[in-house]
Amino acid sequence: MRLVQLSRHSLAFPSPEGALREPNGLLALGGDLSPSRLLMAYQRGIFPWFSPGDPILWWSPDPRAVLWPAQFHISRSMKRFHARSPYRVTLNHAFGQVIEGCAADRFEGTWITPEVITAYHRLHELGYAHSIEVWDKDELVGGMYGVAQGTLFCGESMFSRAVNASKTALLVFCERFTRNGGQLMDCQVLNEHTASLGAVEISRHEYLAQLATLRMQKLPQNFWVPGTLFTPQR
Numbered sequence: 001m002r003l004v005q006l007s008r009h010s011l012a013f014p015s016p017e018g019a020l021r022e023p024n025g026l027l028a029l030g031g032d033l034s035p036s037r038l039l040m041a042y043q044r045g046i047f048p049w050f051s052p053g054d055p056i057l058w059w060s061p062d063p064r065a066v067l068w069p070a071q072f073h074i075s076r077s078m079k080r081f082h083a084r085s086p087y088r089v090t091l092n093h094a095f096g097q098v099i100e101g102c103a104a105d106r107f108e109g110t111w112i113t114p115e116v117i118t119a120y121h122r123l124h125e126l127g128y129a130h131s132i133e134v135w136d137k138d139e140l141v142g143g144m145y146g147v148a149q150g151t152l153f154c155g156e157s158m159f160s161r162a163v164n165a166s167k168t169a170l171l172v173f174c175e176r177f178t179r180n181g182g183q184l185m186d187c188q189v190l191n192e193h194t195a196s197l198g199a200v201e202i203s204r205h206e207y208l209a210q211l212a213t214l215r216m217q218k219l220p221q222n223f224w225v226p227g228t229l230f231t232p233q234r
Contacts, residue, residue: 006031006058011040016060016204025061025204032056033119035126042147042154043215045208047188052113062204065190067155069174069182073198074167081164082171087142088135089172089230095124098131098143102157112157120156123147130224132169134162141165144173146186148224149215153177154186170197172230180223183214 004014006028019027027046031037033056041047041058050057074082099120103112123129124145130153134142142165144158160166174185187194190201202210 004028008032011037013041013044013046013058016045016208019060019062019204021062025059026057027060028058029055031058033115035119035122035128038119038123038147039128042149043211045204045211047154047156048116049111049188051111059188060204061189063190063201064204064207065187065194065199065201066207066210067174067185067187067194067197067199069178069185071198072171072174073196074171078164078167078171082168084233085164085168085230086136086232087162087165087168087230088228088232089168090133090135090226090228091173092124092130092224092226094133094140094143095129095131095145096121097140098133098145098159099157101140101143101159101161102145105157105159120145120147127224129156132173132229134165134169136162136165142169144169148219149211151181151183151217151219152186152211152214153182153184155188167197168230176229180220181217182219183217184210 014028019025046058046060048056049059099117103117120129129147131145132143133140141162142160144155146153146155158166187199190199
């Protein structure tokens with residue numbers, strides 16, 4: 001197991017199974033954030049994560065944190081809140097605002113540099129990266145974004161500026177995703193927040209097997225068309 005330096009002239013990645021044990025999952029460095037390289041990475045169960053000023057680092061941790069959308073855990077208090085929710089939830093209405101909201105979050109956003117924002121915006125324009133927005137009237141108060149791989153959705157980051165806003169984004173998206181054949185959400189690394197929502201750890205080997213199957217499956221053709229997913233009860 002050794003860290004591999006990527007070439008700017010080749011999109012090839014080493015096998016995720018060769019990633020370092022410590023730090024867990026570090027596989028390669030270098031390359032770029034071009035759409036073709038990012039898509040190649042996601043297809044192989046690899047994602048970028050690095051600190052500003054550092055080279056691009058590529059990861060495939062073992063174990064991998066995932067969320068089975070049908071098993072999304074919603075607390076009683078969240079159920080009560082959602083039943084009277086003041087929020088409107090949309091899909092792919094404001095990708096740029098969502099990723100910038102995530103970048104401004106002092107916990108989530110330290111790695112979301114202007115270079116990263118530009119890279120994922122290009123993926124969004126190509127139809128691979130998507131956003132879920134939570135609005136209080138006309139103000140964006142929360143959201144999440146990620147990259148689609150068939151019936152698997154690779155969640156990248158979320159943010160919240162109002163009570164339960166990011167939980168609302170995940171709840172509404174999970175319901176629609178499951179209803180339309182979505183099977184799995186990649187959460188990358190387990191933390192207290194994702195665990196509280198029902199995320200669990202599976203082995204990298206199992207994740208890669210799921211990815212190989214699910215990325216070949218298709219959601220309905222119109223699934224990612226911009227639209228409104230939830231409106232508050234009047």
